[in-house]
Amino acid sequence: MSTNGKTSNGNGNGNAHGANCLSGVRIVDLSQFEAGPSCTESLAWLGAEVVKIEPPGKGEQSRRAFARPTNADSWYFLQFNANKKSVTLDLKSDEGMELVKKLIAEADVFIENMAPGTIERLGLGYDTVRELNPKIIYAQVKGFGEGTPYSGYLSFDPIAQAFGGIMSVSGESGSRPVKPGPGLGDTGTGMLLAISILGALYQAKGTGKGQRIQVAMEDACKHYIRLAWAFTAGNNEACGRYGPKALGGRTAPQGVFKCKGGGSNDYVYIMCHAAVGNHWDRLLDVIGRGELHGDPRYDTPKARYENEKEVNAIVEAWTSQHDKYDVMKAVGDAGVPCSAVRDTLEMYEDADLVRRGIMQVADHPEHGEIKMVGWPVRHDGHTPQLKPAPLLGQHNDDVLGGWLGMSVGDLASLRGKGVI
Amino acid sequence: MSTNGKTSNGNGNGNAHGANCLSGVRIVDLSQFEAGPSCTESLAWLGAEVVKIEPPGKGEQSRRAFARPTNADSWYFLQFNANKKSVTLDLKSDEGMELVKKLIAEADVFIENMAPGTIERLGLGYDTVRELNPKIIYAQVKGFGEGTPYSGYLSFDPIAQAFGGIMSVSGESGSRPVKPGPGLGDTGTGMLLAISILGALYQAKGTGKGQRIQVAMEDACKHYIRLAWAFTAGNNEACGRYGPKALGGRTAPQGVFKCKGGGSNDYVYIMCHAAVGNHWDRLLDVIGRGELHGDPRYDTPKARYENEKEVNAIVEAWTSQHDKYDVMKAVGDAGVPCSAVRDTLEMYEDADLVRRGIMQVADHPEHGEIKMVGWPVRHDGHTPQLKPAPLLGQHNDDVLGGWLGMSVGDLASLRGKGVI
Numbered sequence: 001m002s003t004n005g006k007t008s009n010g011n012g013n014g015n016a017h018g019a020n021c022l023s024g025v026r027i028v029d030l031s032q033f034e035a036g037p038s039c040t041e042s043l044a045w046l047g048a049e050v051v052k053i054e055p056p057g058k059g060e061q062s063r064r065a066f067a068r069p070t071n072a073d074s075w076y077f078l079q080f081n082a083n084k085k086s087v088t089l090d091l092k093s094d095e096g097m098e099l100v101k102k103l104i105a106e107a108d109v110f111i112e113n114m115a116p117g118t119i120e121r122l123g124l125g126y127d128t129v130r131e132l133n134p135k136i137i138y139a140q141v142k143g144f145g146e147g148t149p150y151s152g153y154l155s156f157d158p159i160a161q162a163f164g165g166i167m168s169v170s171g172e173s174g175s176r177p178v179k180p181g182p183g184l185g186d187t188g189t190g191m192l193l194a195i196s197i198l199g200a201l202y203q204a205k206g207t208g209k210g211q212r213i214q215v216a217m218e219d220a221c222k223h224y225i226r227l228a229w230a231f232t233a234g235n236n237e238a239c240g241r242y243g244p245k246a247l248g249g250r251t252a253p254q255g256v257f258k259c260k261g262g263g264s265n266d267y268v269y270i271m272c273h274a275a276v277g278n279h280w281d282r283l284l285d286v287i288g289r290g291e292l293h294g295d296p297r298y299d300t301p302k303a304r305y306e307n308e309k310e311v312n313a314i315v316e317a318w319t320s321q322h323d324k325y326d327v328m329k330a331v332g333d334a335g336v337p338c339s340a341v342r343d344t345l346e347m348y349e350d351a352d353l354v355r356r357g358i359m360q361v362a363d364h365p366e367h368g369e370i371k372m373v374g375w376p377v378r379h380d381g382h383t384p385q386l387k388p389a390p391l392l393g394q395h396n397d398d399v400l401g402g403w404l405g406m407s408v409g410d411l412a413s414l415r416g417k418g419v420i
Numbered sequence: 421m422s423t424n425g426k427t428s429n430g431n432g433n434g435n436a437h438g439a440n441c442l443s444g445v446r447i448v449d450l451s452q453f454e455a456g457p458s459c460t461e462s463l464a465w466l467g468a469e470v471v472k473i474e475p476p477g478k479g480e481q482s483r484r485a486f487a488r489p490t491n492a493d494s495w496y497f498l499q500f501n502a503n504k505k506s507v508t509l510d511l512k513s514d515e516g517m518e519l520v521k522k523l524i525a526e527a528d529v530f531i532e533n534m535a536p537g538t539i540e541r542l543g544l545g546y547d548t549v550r551e552l553n554p555k556i557i558y559a560q561v562k563g564f565g566e567g568t569p570y571s572g573y574l575s576f577d578p579i580a581q582a583f584g585g586i587m588s589v590s591g592e593s594g595s596r597p598v599k600p601g602p603g604l605g606d607t608g609t610g611m612l613l614a615i616s617i618l619g620a621l622y623q624a625k626g627t628g629k630g631q632r633i634q635v636a637m638e639d640a641c642k643h644y645i646r647l648a649w650a651f652t653a654g655n656n657e658a659c660g661r662y663g664p665k666a667l668g669g670r671t672a673p674q675g676v677f678k679c680k681g682g683g684s685n686d687y688v689y690i691m692c693h694a695a696v697g698n699h700w701d702r703l704l705d706v707i708g709r710g711e712l713h714g715d716p717r718y719d720t721p722k723a724r725y726e727n728e729k730e731v732n733a734i735v736e737a738w739t740s741q742h743d744k745y746d747v748m749k750a751v752g753d754a755g756v757p758c759s760a761v762r763d764t765l766e767m768y769e770d771a772d773l774v775r776r777g778i779m780q781v782a783d784h785p786e787h788g789e790i791k792m793v794g795w796p797v798r799h800d801g802h803t804p805q806l807k808p809a810p811l812l813g814q815h816n817d818d819v820l821g822g823w824l825g826m827s828v829g830d831l832a833s834l835r836g837k838g839v840i
Binding site for chain 2: 019020021022023025034038042046047061065066074075076078079080145146147148149150153154155156157158159160162163164165166167168169170171172174175176177178179180181182183184187188191192193194195196198199200201202203205206211212213214215216219220221222223224225226227228229230231232233234236237238239240241242243244245246247248254256264265267268269271273275276277328329332335336337338339340341342343344345346347348352355356358370371372373375376377378379380381
């Protein structure tokens with residue numbers, strides 16, 4: 001495969017190679033868009049065989065969603081379906097349904113994230129699937145929690161972030177809530193589901209026990225704001241919005257500071273931690289304001305917080321004269337927590353990320369060379385090797401042949417009838 | 421135990437009971453604050469025996485961090501250390517170091533997230549630990565990636581969110597970046613690490629293979645903004661900030677709309693999806709503006725986006741007259757994606773979350789009755805049972821006795837010498 005060739009000859013991805021933690025695990029994946037696909041993609045990166053079941057002809061909807069500059073599969077689809085296999089099956093035909101049931105009988109995990117009630121109408125509800133395969137781990141993503149008045153409502157990432165409380169703690173103080181860029185309702189949910197599926201797989205390996213696993217996107221969002229919950233539990237008030245500061249942050253300086261250039265991301269983040277180290281004094285030396293050492297207006301976190309505007313002005317008077325990476329180097333070298341605010345284009349063009357195997361380059365049959373973030377965790381020093389998202393039906397022969405023993409003739413017949 | 425008593429007698433937590441997916445898995449946990457502890461807490465919720473090693477007398481630093489209205493353990497600590505055990509060991513003493521090494525020899529997983537270089541100086545670097553226990557899964561959180569110019573720099577959640585790109589896509593368009601409320605640099609990292617540890621545990625169950633696992637907080641952040649990466653890959657531009665809209669959102673209405681009350685979270689989120697369903701027409705009926713059906717100014721997602729200000733004004737003229745939950749019910753019932761923006765106090769007081777086992781109530785020896793979000797994924801219909809975070813050294817006898825066979829006399833002697 002060309003991807004492997006590219007890697008082994010050292011053209012990028014220097015640090016990536018195959019991971020096989022989950023080698024032998026078979027997953028039948030009926031999920032779409034992001035919450036389900038981000039979950040199964042993480043399992044695929046760890047070596048599971050994830051088979052995406054898609055309608056013949058058009059495929060999963062997100063092949064045509066967002067960021068699709070050509071008629072090729074969308075960039076969005078590529079992000080969330082790497083390292084998977086694609087099998088087409090017309091689930092509205094009797095033969096298609098029969099085949100998916102046969103695949104389910106051979107699988108360890110089944111997953112779906114359709115709109116409320118859809119999987120049951122399709123005829124693949126839990127009771128049916130468990131009967132086909134009592135050892136199956138049956139995993140589902142819901143939008144709103146089952147058993148709530150809202151369980152029949154549609155959900156998408158921003159809806160989950162609103163109802164799950166994330167938006168209430170994101171944005172400028174005194175202004176309207178914003179939706180954070182990260183897909184907490186989607187990928188955030190997918191990661192929690194992956195953890196629970198892996199727990200169930202671990203248990204099943206010893207016991208053969210199947211189980212049903214469900215998570216609601218709104219509930220997953222609550223998991224990611226537990227610092228906010230700590231404040232509410234402690235003072236019985238809603239946690240507020242703190243702009244660029246950490247939730248509750250009653251210290252200074254902490255936040256973003258303008259740098260030279262004036263672009264929308266020409267900022268550094270600087271935080272003098274209230275509890276850890278003598279960051280403020282170190283910072284004064286870096287910015288050439290050593291005469292302020294010991295000044296009672298700024299000498300404690302409390303004093304600096306009370307004089308936050310002045311403190312921030314002192315810091316920004318210096319940062320605004322320098323490039324953000326120069327600031328990061330000077331302040332970071334001095335042992336003060338600091339970072340440039342980086343945008344996605346800067347990172348996309350950062351060769352260091354490819355060298356470390358965090359971004360990887362691969363050949364896609366339609367797009368040519370693609371570059372994307374893979375699984376960012378290293379196993380024995382290596383991130384898992386990226387394989388590009390499959391073309392529609394790319395693995396029909398592989399999976400229907402390999403799992404079910406279908407012959408070339410069987411497959412040709414299915415193709416003729418439009419079942420695959 | 422009082423917690424179980426509370427649950428079995430129906431006082432809250434109606435839906436929770438013990439999960440035992442990882443029963444028998446032993447974890448030696450030297451992690452602190454959030455990135456490491458959120459990881460091991462998820463494993464504890466799934467049934468692993470997580471033993472937190474802490475300095476005698478003062479314990480892990482975060483027992484005293486954030487939201488600590490009394491001298492009891494902080495609310496922050498409680499959030500991230502549920503279902504764990506606590507063992508005190510003075511790692512600066514020879515005996516303490518000898519004991520932690522004996523525990524490591526009995527463990528399946530070792531984890532730490534100290535500042536760069538600290539674990540090696542302590543004498544528990546990978547090579548040492550692997551020699552003690554070749555089957556160990558050795559897991560580490562770094563701030564900046566190893567092998568980068570920044571690997572020696574300090575990191576905290578906001579620093580990781582700045583350098584990992586999250587802040588560049590969070591905030592109002594044309595304004596400075598904000599730090600999202602969720603702890604992506606911390607809990608976001610912890611979840612990816614948990615997935616990789618679970619993959620390694622699955623593999624080890626068959627093979628006995630130990631391995632080293634590492635993730636940098638900056639790299640974990642990149643994983644959560646892959647919609648932004650899709651745009652950058654597609655158009656070779658940095659993804660911007662979109663306020664309350666989804667990244668790239670070129671549709672309307674989509675975002676937050678003011679509701680009656682005027683409070684900082686008296687908003688609903690409404691999105692008429694560009695690709696799914698006839699949401700706009702349904703919404704017009706709900707808000708009593710049926711005369712606009714078919715109006716060419718608003719009849720397609722593109723037209724509405726071009727007239728976004730007018731569209732938003734039409735919607736807000738109606739929402740601003742109603743309570744956010746009433747809006748959610750009317751619009752949601754009509755099949756249009758919609759949610760109230762909920763704050764943490766509203767959710768904290770929502771009995772429905774306790775009934776569903778998403779928030780749980782437990783007795784803590786210092787705090788009395790506590791309520792917090794547990795693991796939000798259901799296994800066979802139940803979320804795992806919450807047990808409150810341990811008091812300092814609460815499980816010394818349990819673990820040093822149970823794992824190492826130490827006698828009551830041995831333990832008394834260690835106590836006398838201040839080793840535990």
